[in-house]
Amino acid sequence: xxxxxxxxxxxxxxxxxxxxxxxxxxxxxxxxxxxxxxxxxxxxxxxxxxxxxxxxxxxxxxxxxxxxxxxxxxxxxxxxxxxxxxxxxxxxxxxxxxxxxxxxxxxxxxxxxxxxxxxxxxxxxxxxxxxxxxxxxxxxxxxxxxxxxxxxxxxxxxxxxxxxxxxxxxxxxxxxxxxxxxxxxxxxxxxxxxxxxxxxxxxxxxxxxxxxxxxxxxxxxxxxxxxxxxxxxxxxxxxxxxxxxxxxxxxxxxxxxxxxxxxxxxxxxxxxxxxxxxxxxxxxx
Amino acid sequence: xxxxxxxxxxxxxxxxxxxxxxxxxxxxxxxxxxxxxxxxxxxxxxxxxxxxxxxxxxxxxxxxxxxxxxxxxxxxxxxxxxxxxxxxxxxxxxxxxxxxxxxxxxxxxxxxxxxxxxxxxxxxxxxxxxxxxxxxxxxxxxxxxxxxxxxxxxxxxxxxxxxxxxxxxxxxxxxxxxxxxxxxxxxxxxxxxxxxxxxxxxxxxxxxxxxxxxxxxxxxxxxxxxxxxxxxxxxxxxxxxxxxxxxxxxxxxxxxxxxxxxxxxxxxxxxxx
Amino acid sequence: xxxxxxxxxxxxxxxxxxxxxxxxxxxxxxxxxxxxxxxxxxxxxxxxxxxxxxxxxxxxxxxxxxxxxxxxxxxxxxxxxxxxxxxxxxxxxxxxxxxxxxxxxxxxxxxxxxxxxxxxxxxxxxxxxxxxxxxxxxxxxxxxxxxxxxxxxxxxxxxxxxxxxxxxxxxxxxxxxxxxxxxxxxxxxxxxxxxxxxxxxxxxxxxxxxxxxxxxxxxxxxxxxxxxxxxxxxxxxxxxxxxxxxxxxxxxxxxxxxx
Numbered sequence: 001x002x003x004x005x006x007x008x009x010x011x012x013x014x015x016x017x018x019x020x021x022x023x024x025x026x027x028x029x030x031x032x033x034x035x036x037x038x039x040x041x042x043x044x045x046x047x048x049x050x051x052x053x054x055x056x057x058x059x060x061x062x063x064x065x066x067x068x069x070x071x072x073x074x075x076x077x078x079x080x081x082x083x084x085x086x087x088x089x090x091x092x093x094x095x096x097x098x099x100x101x102x103x104x105x106x107x108x109x110x111x112x113x114x115x116x117x118x119x120x121x122x123x124x125x126x127x128x129x130x131x132x133x134x135x136x137x138x139x140x141x142x143x144x145x146x147x148x149x150x151x152x153x154x155x156x157x158x159x160x161x162x163x164x165x166x167x168x169x170x171x172x173x174x175x176x177x178x179x180x181x182x183x184x185x186x187x188x189x190x191x192x193x194x195x196x197x198x199x200x201x202x203x204x205x206x207x208x209x210x211x212x213x214x215x216x217x218x219x220x221x222x223x224x225x226x227x228x229x230x231x232x233x234x235x236x237x238x239x240x241x242x243x244x245x246x247x248x249x250x251x252x253x254x255x256x257x258x259x260x261x262x263x264x265x266x267x268x269x270x271x272x273x274x275x276x277x278x279x280x281x282x283x284x285x
Numbered sequence: 286x287x288x289x290x291x292x293x294x295x296x297x298x299x300x301x302x303x304x305x306x307x308x309x310x311x312x313x314x315x316x317x318x319x320x321x322x323x324x325x326x327x328x329x330x331x332x333x334x335x336x337x338x339x340x341x342x343x344x345x346x347x348x349x350x351x352x353x354x355x356x357x358x359x360x361x362x363x364x365x366x367x368x369x370x371x372x373x374x375x376x377x378x379x380x381x382x383x384x385x386x387x388x389x390x391x392x393x394x395x396x397x398x399x400x401x402x403x404x405x406x407x408x409x410x411x412x413x414x415x416x417x418x419x420x421x422x423x424x425x426x427x428x429x430x431x432x433x434x435x436x437x438x439x440x441x442x443x444x445x446x447x448x449x450x451x452x453x454x455x456x457x458x459x460x461x462x463x464x465x466x467x468x469x470x471x472x473x474x475x476x477x478x479x480x481x482x483x484x485x486x487x488x489x490x491x492x493x494x495x496x497x498x499x500x501x502x503x504x505x506x507x508x509x510x511x512x513x514x515x516x517x518x519x520x521x522x523x524x525x526x527x528x529x530x531x532x533x534x535x536x537x538x539x540x541x542x543x544x545x546x547x548x549x550x551x552x553x554x555x556x557x558x
Numbered sequence: 559x560x561x562x563x564x565x566x567x568x569x570x571x572x573x574x575x576x577x578x579x580x581x582x583x584x585x586x587x588x589x590x591x592x593x594x595x596x597x598x599x600x601x602x603x604x605x606x607x608x609x610x611x612x613x614x615x616x617x618x619x620x621x622x623x624x625x626x627x628x629x630x631x632x633x634x635x636x637x638x639x640x641x642x643x644x645x646x647x648x649x650x651x652x653x654x655x656x657x658x659x660x661x662x663x664x665x666x667x668x669x670x671x672x673x674x675x676x677x678x679x680x681x682x683x684x685x686x687x688x689x690x691x692x693x694x695x696x697x698x699x700x701x702x703x704x705x706x707x708x709x710x711x712x713x714x715x716x717x718x719x720x721x722x723x724x725x726x727x728x729x730x731x732x733x734x735x736x737x738x739x740x741x742x743x744x745x746x747x748x749x750x751x752x753x754x755x756x757x758x759x760x761x762x763x764x765x766x767x768x769x770x771x772x773x774x775x776x777x778x779x780x781x782x783x784x785x786x787x788x789x790x791x792x793x794x795x796x797x798x799x800x801x802x803x804x805x806x807x808x809x810x811x812x813x814x815x816x817x
Contacts, residue, residue: 081768089763096756110764274532375719377744391724
């Protein structure tokens with residue numbers, strides 16, 4: 001497994017701040033992984049994301065201690081526009097990621113910036129239209145799109161640049177539940193079909209925990225948990241973590257306490273939960 | 286007494302199509318109601334009618350008996366406090382104290398009354414330590430609390446919260462739920478616009494569902510939320526627990542369960558059989 | 559209120575499939591420049607009126623009459639004001655002076671209006687690019703246009719939030735009303751500054767500024783008709799100037815309104 005992101009003992013102070021936003025972060029991510037980062041507001045998740053494409057330290061000045069290596073590039077020494085080829089970033093508010101007057105122009109924008117020849121741009125545009133089913137909205141302006149569509153376009157515009165890593169910072173915060181589900185399915189597909197390494201910051205664990213390889217929980221600038229979803233929900237004093245525990249898992253844990261359900265694998269979705277209950281039931285029968 | 290009465294409300298911004306169609310609604314004093322639906326269904330447009338920001342194109346809206354067409358926003362706001370989704374759309378003062386006092390000054394409260402109320406509300410929301418700080422320096426959760434505090438400081442009979450839990454983490458959600466529960470106990474009427482189904486299940490006995498400018502359901506939470514047709518039309522997801530219950534129907538689990546406790550109890554019952 | 563909106567409507571691009579719309583922005587720009595020069599050069603009504611008429615012809619050809627009328631209506635008040643002021647301040651030939659000034663305003667408004675009604679902001683900025691304006695500036699221009707409705711919406715949101723806290727914008731004298739703008743302007747300013755930071759982050763994430771020679775996927779090209787029209791316009795203008803200098807233009811051309 002190839003390490004594609006290495007964060008070595010990183011501490012970062014924003015300009016003018018005495019307390020670090022993140023401290024002593026040690027983290028490595030392998031190619032093709034699907035990683036979820038979560039934690040209470042202000043825990044440093046967004047800061048961590050911005051290490052990955054060089055926004056820290058190039059866009060946000062401050063003191064960066066330690067090393068961040070992405071695809072072999074040291075982010076301190078590499079300008080953002082080079083890192084942007086390898087790390088695509090999608091932000092929370094779709095409105096602030098769509099600057100031009102049509103979906104088509106938006107997708108082409110990043111490719112123009114990369115200096116790709118026209119034929120290549122045209123090819124990638126068509127690829128992305130097919131992949132994301134953008135045929136019906138390709139000529140629409142951003143304000144004509146729903147929140148979910150806008151975010152889809154933002155992701156498409158970034159994916160067109162063919163980064164190996166995709167970082168998403170709370171991409172579904174402003175979306176209704178169904179749109180959120182659609183976007184997260186899309187991201188899952190990108191990981192599975194295109195082997196993109198995905199790093200996503202989210203509060204909505206219920207929609208994601210079944211699909212991710214790893215969950216990282218942060219608090220007050222530090223990583224307090226780094227492991228599989230299963231181990232997370234099995235071992236920890238979850239209340240203290242300040243994360244949104246999916247109801248299904250809550251139900252399972254309470255039944256486990258009553259010794260009604262026992263299992264190595266924690267059910268991470270209603271379907272898994274139902275399968276588990278039925279199995280136990282028929283076994284006991 | 287009736288807190289909010291909406292009758293045959295139609296609303297359009299211009300000569301184009303109606304954004305709200307045939308809304309009929311009664312909320313009694315002391316009730317706690319959630320309004321759910323997809324973005325663009327008209328939820329925010331509807332609540333703007335509650336303090337007169339928008340006036341009906343057809344039909345009427347009465348707040349505590351007052352027809353909104355005959356009163357100004359300032360007058361109606363005394364009785365209906367609306368906390369909008371993004372606190373940063375309202376912060377302007379140099380200090381948290383001044384921010385909280387703003388509404389009281391606008392309503393013409395005397396200075397000593399203002400001081401009393403500001404002190405009280407800052408303590409209530411655990412914001413005293415930020416009294417002289419800039420609102421812009423607060424954390425996300427604190428900003429949300431400040432926004433709510435700046436409305437509750439004048440203690441309106443009716444409180445409307447627009448998407449209070451969007452983007453909030455678990456701890457913040459819990460705090461907001463606490464605030465709502467306490468206000469309810471004091472007899473205030475509370476209306477929350479949200480698309481957070483789990484939040485609705487936790488706090489609200491009555492749910493109104495909107496889609497495409499209409500009310501498509503209005504009733505007890507359990508009934509409405511387990512109606513998948515309605516939920517789908519509103520572009521929402523059913524509560525996880527309910528999905529589990531449905532998958533376990535053939536084990537004898539009732540299909541209208543919505544809370545964790547209920548599911549745990551029912552499964553225990555089956556197990557003990 | 560409606561005056562403001564109608565004025566803006568007349569300068570907002572309206573998509574139509576007409577010859578005028580399809581012309582290269584540079585051709586139309588040349589038209590506006592020539593009209594402006596003529597309008598400012600002459601001090602008698604006839605040349606300016608003729609120019610004004612050409613703009614009306616273009617409006618009809620490009621089927622944007624409704625929007626154009628909206629603009630012209632909204633400067634009607636201003637025109638009357640200009641007329642009156644100039645009439646009373648002119649040292650001699652009062653009527654002539656007033657009419658000329660008013661016609662100038664009308665002509666300039668009309669020709670600029672036609673330009674913006676028939677030229678999309680994208681084509682406009684592509685033209686600027688071809689004329690040597692650095693890409694960053696044309697992008698700023700495009701983004702400004704794209705975000706205007708967003709800003710308008712944010713303004714309304716802030717107004718709603720503050721009105722809901724009892725702020726009454728219509729009450730009080732001038733000084734009070736200005737003070738009451740503070741709770742509107744401060745949140746709006748802070749919010750938009752934050753927004754612009756987020757936009758900047760997103761631009762970085764799309765490799766903006768990576769290369770000096772970025773690709774330009776879209777292009778505007780001068781077609782045959784553009785060249786023909788441009789040549790005609792320049793020739794007409796040159797001939798006009800030459801005839802002017804040689805004093806061969808007919809009397810009625812210079813006719814000044816008596817009194």
